[in-house]
Every structure is written in C-alpha cells, then in structure tokens.
Amino acid sequence: MELLKLSNQLCFPLYALSRKITSHYLPILEKLGLTYPQYLVMLVLWDEHKLSVKELGERLMLDSGTLSPLLKKLQEKHLLTRTRSREDERVVLIELTDTGLSLKNMATGVPNDIMCSLQISIEEMDQMRKLASGMLEKLNQLEPA
Amino acid sequence: MELLKLSNQLCFPLYALSRKITSHYLPILEKLGLTYPQYLVMLVLWDEHKLSVKELGERLMLDSGTLSPLLKKLQEKHLLTRTRSREDERVVLIELTDTGLSLKNMATGVPNDIMCSLQISIEEMDQMRKLASGMLEKLNQLEPA
DNA sequence: TAAAATTAAATTGTATAAAATTTAATTGCA
DNA sequence: TGCAATTAAATTTTATACAATTTAATTTTA
Structure with a gap:
C-alpha cells in the first residue's frame, strides 16, 4: 500500500471529520451566541458550576494560551465570572453566572x-x-x- | 442520560483526538520543516504533482482563505510553484518543485x-x-x- | 454582444490552538 | 528562614480555519 497517500492516512479523515462536525454546530450555536469551543466550556460549567482555569483546561485538554482569551470573551458576555482564589492567588476561579446558568435551558x-x-x-x-x-x-x- | 455533558458528546472526543494526533505529528514533521496542514498539502502533491488551488481545496476540504497563506509559505520554502493558468487566468496552478519531490524520500x-x-x-x-x-x-x- | 451572473483566488476580520516566555505566587528544602 | 524550584495564568508569537468581501476573469443570457 502506498502509505504516503492522503486516502490512506488515519489522521486526515479524523481531522476533516472533526472540522466538518464543528461546522454543523455553527448555525445551531449561533442562536446561543456561542462558538464551538465556547460551547464546550459552557458544557463543563453547566456540569460543575465552579472550577479553576487549570481544571477547565484538564477537562477540555486546552491550555491557558487558548482558554485565557476565550474565557475573557465569555466573561464579556456575562456568562461567567473570573476571580482570583483567596487560598491561592495564582489560581483563577471560573464561575457560572445566573445568565450563564439560564443559557442551559436554551441549549437543551x-x-x-x-x-x-x-x-x-x-x-x-x-x-x-x-x-x-x-x-x-x-x-x-x-x-x- | 444527561445530554448536556461533555462526556456524552460525540463531538468532543473527536475534536480532542484530532488535536492530540496532530500533536504527535509535530516532532516527527519538525525534521521535514513542515506543519501538519503543510504535510497534508505535500501528501496531495506527492500523489498528483500539479493541480489548481481549487482542486487542492477539494482534496483537503479547505478553502482559499486557509490555503492561500499556507501555499505562500510552502512556496517560500521552495517546495512548490504557483502559476496562473494560461487557459483560465482565474486559476492558480500549484506544482511540485524538485526540492518538493525529493522531500518525499525524507517522509517515507x-x-x-x-x-x-x-x-x-x-x-x-x-x-x-x-x-x-x-x-x-x-x-x-x-x-x- | 454587452450587461449580469458566476467562478477562482486573495484578502480581511475573527476565533481558535499551542509552543514559548513572562509574571506572580507558593512550596520545598538546605 | 531564605532562596531555588515549581506552579497557575496571562501574554506573545506563529499558524491555522473559515465566513465574508473583494478583485479579476470567464460564462451565461437577455
């Protein structure tokens, strides 16, 4: 088998399928005013309500380089708050707002x-x-x- | 089943897996001086040698917004050439250079x-x-x- | 055949990803 | 205790993705 062919790669169909599925979310999430990664963050928060950026990153397998600006945008939409932890000032706690919680109803x-x-x-x-x-x-x- | 949970989504494992696999390509492709999407373009070119941006986009399911800057970078690396088609001046033809072809040996x-x-x-x-x-x-x- | 519609790339603008660096806080340990 | 090592976020930099718009060329059609 010719291994250096696109059609014989595992990586490609997976990569293309993932993007394709994301594109199907676009019109659906538009009603909620969320992008796809933003929706994933909200899924975690609807389940857990309050956790640190690090914990959120572990759930989503994303680092602070991706999460920091994304969380800033969700904060601007008033869906969550960002607070420095009292016990450990390095930690930033992400917490669902009432608006953020009520968005869950629209997402069912x-x-x-x-x-x-x-x-x-x-x-x-x-x-x-x-x-x-x-x-x-x-x-x-x-x-x- | 609680449908609004990350663990119950199809989309998330697919999205995370795709990123994870891409990250495994990183150190391997580094030797070739290619990123992962650049490698995918080269895979197509090793198979077909010469085709238009549009055809390349069809193979990879990517549009010109993604491909144009990416192809420019591969041209700067002297792996391919970009030429306006004589028959249809709207079309840009992408063709493998000798350097680009010889990179295939390093990619086996x-x-x-x-x-x-x-x-x-x-x-x-x-x-x-x-x-x-x-x-x-x-x-x-x-x-x- | 000339204007309208279509098409192919490129460009623009927005939003991820992720490596690398920076900053600030905490912990470990000599 | 005090300093080195570690840790958590944020920032910086580079590279996709992709919708929307623009530009230029070609086709269609009234």
Whole structure:
C-alpha cells in the first residue's frame, strides 16, 4: 500500500471529520451566541458550576494560551465570572453566572439538533464515540501531564 | 442520560483526538520543516504533482482563505510553484518543485513513526479510519459543494 | 454582444490552538 | 528562614480555519 497517500492516512479523515462536525454546530450555536469551543466550556460549567482555569483546561485538554482569551470573551458576555482564589492567588476561579446558568435551558435542544443535522443514528454515534474516547484515553495515559 | 455533558458528546472526543494526533505529528514533521496542514498539502502533491488551488481545496476540504497563506509559505520554502493558468487566468496552478519531490524520500518513515508514537495497531487504525471516512463521505454527500 | 451572473483566488476580520516566555505566587528544602 | 524550584495564568508569537468581501476573469443570457 502506498502509505504516503492522503486516502490512506488515519489522521486526515479524523481531522476533516472533526472540522466538518464543528461546522454543523455553527448555525445551531449561533442562536446561543456561542462558538464551538465556547460551547464546550459552557458544557463543563453547566456540569460543575465552579472550577479553576487549570481544571477547565484538564477537562477540555486546552491550555491557558487558548482558554485565557476565550474565557475573557465569555466573561464579556456575562456568562461567567473570573476571580482570583483567596487560598491561592495564582489560581483563577471560573464561575457560572445566573445568565450563564439560564443559557442551559436554551441549549437543551442542541444535542438533538446536531443528530438531525448530521443525519446520524444513535448506534453509529455511540460506536464512534466509544472508539474515539478509547483511543483518546489511551493516548492520554501514554504521556501523563 | 444527561445530554448536556461533555462526556456524552460525540463531538468532543473527536475534536480532542484530532488535536492530540496532530500533536504527535509535530516532532516527527519538525525534521521535514513542515506543519501538519503543510504535510497534508505535500501528501496531495506527492500523489498528483500539479493541480489548481481549487482542486487542492477539494482534496483537503479547505478553502482559499486557509490555503492561500499556507501555499505562500510552502512556496517560500521552495517546495512548490504557483502559476496562473494560461487557459483560465482565474486559476492558480500549484506544482511540485524538485526540492518538493525529493522531500518525499525524507517522509517515507512518517507513517510508521506515527504508528509507533500513537502505539496503535493496524487493526485499530483501520477500524477508525473506515468509520471516520464513511461518516465524512456521508456528510459530504449531505450538502454537496 | 454587452450587461449580469458566476467562478477562482486573495484578502480581511475573527476565533481558535499551542509552543514559548513572562509574571506572580507558593512550596520545598538546605 | 531564605532562596531555588515549581506552579497557575496571562501574554506573545506563529499558524491555522473559515465566513465574508473583494478583485479579476470567464460564462451565461437577455
């Protein structure tokens, strides 16, 4: 097999698929006034309400170089607050505002909207999610932070 | 199931995995002086040698907004040339240089290096590639360019 | 055939990503 | 205790992505 061909790479379909799926989120998230990475941050906050930038970065596998400006934008939208921790002044705590919490109600339809937009079955989605999650977990164990 | 949880999203593991895999390419491609998207462009050119920006964009699912600056950089590295087509002056033809062609020899080890770096089996890779490729193809048919 | 519509690239503007550096705070330990 | 090492965020720099607009060339069509 010709290994140096785009069609034989694993990386490419994964990279293209990820971008493609993100593009399907765009019109759906527009109603919420969120970009896709901003939506991911809100998903974490709807689940946990309050955590540090570092913890948020661990959940999303993003560093402060990406998160800092992103969180600043969400703060400007009044969806979250950023406060220095009293116990450790190095830590910045991110906390959901009431506005941020109430946005969750508007977001309940997003997962279903995406499934429709992608025309994908629950089974297909689950298979892919398990495969991707498993591979991701393995790679994270390979080189612990 | 709580649908608005990061762990239950398909999108997130795919997005994180794609970034993770790209990060594994970084040290490997460094030897070639290429970034990951630049490597993808070279993969296409090693296979086809000469094609228009539009055709390249179709192969990689990237638009001119992304490709134009990227191709400029590869031209500066003397890996390819950019020429206006005689038949249609709107078209810019991208062609591999000798330097660009000879870089292929240095890249022969990349696929194997990646497999080692990812600690992934051929079977696992094939399963994932087929699943991702299939889903990607279906999504592309959904809304034809 | 001349204006309108379309097309291909490039450009502009906005938003990530992520490596590397910087700053400030905390911890470990000699 | 005091200083070196570490840690958490932010900042800086470089490189994508991609929507929207612009420019120039080609096609379509009234």
